Amino acid sequence: MAAAQRAHRPPVGEPVLDRAFRLLASFGPADRSLSLTSMSVRSDVPKSSALRIARQLVACGALERLEDGDFVVGLRLLEIASLAPRGHGLRETALPYMEDLHVATGQHVLLAVRDGSEAVLVERLSARGAARVLYRVGGRMPLHATGVGLCLLAHAPSSLQDHVMAGDLSLHPENRSLTPNQLRTTLAAVRRDGVAVASRPDPSPMTSVAAPILGPRDEVIAAISVVTPSADVDPIALRPAVTAVCRAISRAMRAG
Amino acid sequence: MAAAQRAHRPPVGEPVLDRAFRLLASFGPADRSLSLTSMSVRSDVPKSSALRIARQLVACGALERLEDGDFVVGLRLLEIASLAPRGHGLRETALPYMEDLHVATGQHVLLAVRDGSEAVLVERLSARGAARVLYRVGGRMPLHATGVGLCLLAHAPSSLQDHVMAGDLSLHPENRSLTPNQLRTTLAAVRRDGVAVASRPDPSPMTSVAAPILGPRDEVIAAISVVTPSADVDPIALRPAVTAVCRAISRAMRAG
DNA sequence: CAGGGGTGTTCCAATGAGTGGCACAATTCG
DNA sequence: CGAATTGTGCCACTCATTGGAACACCCCTG
Numbered sequence: 381m382a383a384a385q386r387a388h389r390p391p392v393g394e395p396v397l398d399r400a401f402r403l404l405a406s407f408g409p410a411d412r413s414l415s416l417t418s419m420s421v422r423s424d425v426p427k428s429s430a431l432r433i434a435r436q437l438v439a440c441g442a443l444e445r446l447e448d449g450d451f452v453v454g455l456r457l458l459e460i461a462s463l464a465p466r467g468h469g470l471r472e473t474a475l476p477y478m479e480d481l482h483v484a485t486g487q488h489v490l491l492a493v494r495d496g497s498e499a500v501l502v503e504r505l506s507a508r509g510a511a512r513v514l515y516r517v518g519g520r521m522p523l524h525a526t527g528v529g530l531c532l533l534a535h536a537p538s539s540l541q542d543h544v545m546a547g548d549l550s551l552h553p554e555n556r557s558l559t560p561n562q563l564r565t566t567l568a569a570v571r572r573d574g575v576a577v578a579s580r581p582d583p584s585p586m587t588s589v590a591a592p593i594l595g596p597r598d599e600v601i602a603a604i605s606v607v608t609p610s611a612d613v614d615p616i617a618l619r620p621a622v623t624a625v626c627r628a629i630s631r632a633m634r635a636g
Numbered sequence: 637m638a639a640a641q642r643a644h645r646p647p648v649g650e651p652v653l654d655r656a657f658r659l660l661a662s663f664g665p666a667d668r669s670l671s672l673t674s675m676s677v678r679s680d681v682p683k684s685s686a687l688r689i690a691r692q693l694v695a696c697g698a699l700e701r702l703e704d705g706d707f708v709v710g711l712r713l714l715e716i717a718s719l720a721p722r723g724h725g726l727r728e729t730a731l732p733y734m735e736d737l738h739v740a741t742g743q744h745v746l747l748a749v750r751d752g753s754e755a756v757l758v759e760r761l762s763a764r765g766a767a768r769v770l771y772r773v774g775g776r777m778p779l780h781a782t783g784v785g786l787c788l789l790a791h792a793p794s795s796l797q798d799h800v801m802a803g804d805l806s807l808h809p810e811n812r813s814l815t816p817n818q819l820r821t822t823l824a825a826v827r828r829d830g831v832a833v834a835s836r837p838d839p840s841p842m843t844s845v846a847a848p849i850l851g852p853r854d855e856v857i858a859a860i861s862v863v864t865p866s867a868d869v870d871p872i873a874l875r876p877a878v879t880a881v882c883r884a885i886s887r888a889m890r891a892g
Numbered sequence: 893c894a895g896g897g898g899t900g901t902t903c904c905a906a907t908g909a910g911t912g913g914c915a916c917a918a919t920t921c922g
Numbered sequence: 923c924g925a926a927t928t929g930t931g932c933c934a935c936t937c938a939t940t941g942g943a944a945c946a947c948c949c950c951t952g
Contacts, residue, residue, distance in 0.1 A: 394938090395692055395938080396652045396653070396909090396910070396938080396939085397652070397653070397656055397689070397692045397693065397696060398692070398695075398696065400653055400656075401696040401697075401698065401712075404716050405716065407716065407719045408719065409719065412719055412721050412725055413721065415928080415929085416928080416929060416930095417927080417928070417929085426911085426912050426913080427912085427929085427930095428911080428912055428913080428914095428930085428931090428932095429910080429911065429912065431929075431930070432910080432911090433653070433910095436651055436653045436654070437653065439654075440653060440654065440657040441657075441751075442657065444722075449928085449929070452720065452721050452722075453716060453717065453719045453720040453721070453723075454720060455720060455722055455723055455749065455751045455756050456657075456751075457713060457716055457717040457720060457723075458717040458720055458723040458724070458756070458758070458774055459756065459774045459775075459776070460660050460661065460663065460709060460713060460717075460774075461709065461713040461714040461716075461717035461718075461774070462717075462772070462773050462774025462775075463663045463664070463665065463668055463709045463774070464668075464708065464709040464710060464711060464713060464714050465668045465669065465708050465709070466700075466708075466711055467709070467711055467713075467714040468714070468773055468774060469668055472772070472773070475761075475762075476762065476764055479735075479761075483739070493711070495697075495711045495712075500711050500714070500715065502714070505731075505735075506731075506732065508732055516718070516728070517718050517724055517728075518714055518715045518716075518717070518718025518719065518724065519715075519718075520715070650909090651909080651910095652909075652910080652938095652939075671899075671900085672899080672900060672901095673898085673899070673900085682940080682941050682942080683900085683901095683941085684901090684902090684903095684940080684941055684942080685939080685940065685941065687900075687901075688939080688940090689939095705899085705900065893952105894952100895950105895951090895952085896949105896950090896951085896952100897949090897950085897951105898947100898948080898949075898950090899946100899947075899948070899949085900945105900946090900947080900948100901944105901945075901946075901947090902943105902944090902945075902946095903942105903943090903944085903945095904940105904941105904942100904943100905940100906939105906940085907936100907937100907938105907939090907940085908936100908937105908938105908939090908940095909936105909937100909938085909939075909940105910935105910936090910937085910938080910939095911933105911934100911935080911936080911937090911938100912933105912935105913932105913933105914931105914932085914933100915930100915931090915932085916929105916930080916931080916932100917928100917929085917930075917931100918927100918928075918929080918930095919926100919927080919928065919929095920925105920926085920927075920928080921924105921925085921926075921927090922923105922924100922925085922926095
């Protein structure tokens, strides 16, 4: 009997919004457009529900639908996201200074903020034709393995530092891992020097020099780094430029 | 009886997601952080519901909450929005070329796409210290009144052109309006010349020269313009630069 | 320091929006 | 031309969603 039961469990009863965001989250850099079923399986939302919700999202402008039926992230989201103080808000005042740094050095320039135990790349100016792009705007990167990451981590609450130490400290390109003590030493150096220097040998040897941007109450709210081929210049030579620009941005934020 | 009824109407029965997006939409350039009640009244969602939904949005990362209890648009939204093909996707390939144009001319450079009967500003490089900023990234602007707008409108489906003609054709700074015929003539010229030129006398006389970016099937998917103080240079002199850059981007998109 | 207006917050009964399995149509594929 | 996979419509069941009322707080101001 029970077996034949129609059951019809509309069950688990999961917050509506969660599902919607899971659908949105199923997109990725490699999959900018997805079919309904792809979204459905990736976000683990039944097909019928996925369709219904996706349609509502289209109505809101959060998604757009192509002629072939596939879904794409919509412009409306950009519109709203551009109001995020820690995103485009920050970017707006920082960008001109980043450009200065960009033309002065001719290298990649990165702007990132911390979100939980990761760094989010808010803006990136790429050296023309230079080495492959490592991270994309809107993407996340580990705190322990990048210049901006180290910078943000060094000035984060110690509870978070502990949490990161306890986590995964592997360095991706090379196949080794940091020990918590190595990291602790590095962070101390970052705090002392006011800049973070990180190197990465892999695809091509790159070195990044990062400095923090301070908010109104002298708390670290973001970090900027210049990423150069290690062979190109002495990274130390970049230190004055990066710190100077970061101080300028910090001042501009206060004024803004 | 009925009178004493607690009623308790959970009534209108409005799609959940709509409310959530109305809450998000209540933010604006001038109000990057809002209190619960502000959001509640702006989006016309009862306070209790607003709180419940806002909390869920915080859980999803779409909103963040400051120490003082105010809400702000969250980073997660930037993360997702950065996957919008017509937003950051387009931006990613266009930005280097825009920079070229920026340093070559020393003027504002704008990148916009059409969304319905408006243009959305996807990227903006500002001339340092130059005239006040007219539009912000993620903001919307009318199709009939700006260089990029005219460019996008000229190549839009005629049904949309008609719709715009029937709508509001006022020019904001100066207090006059276009007639549909004036606009029609302008659009014809834009299609003929391959560039759109728009002037705006108000805060300070500015002229913008815009050209279209073409997609894989030669449809217009975006437009780029250079905005200069009218007195500075003969706008016509910018035409080759703008068109050349737009063709380069179109080609890069195809290759991409 | 009682009082008033302003927050954000918790509570709760009533109900309709959301649910997802199933069946169907239109493709594409082998 | 079946077989598999797509997007879609249907619909009875029910639980997440609903919003008014009451509460706990600040801030002011009189």
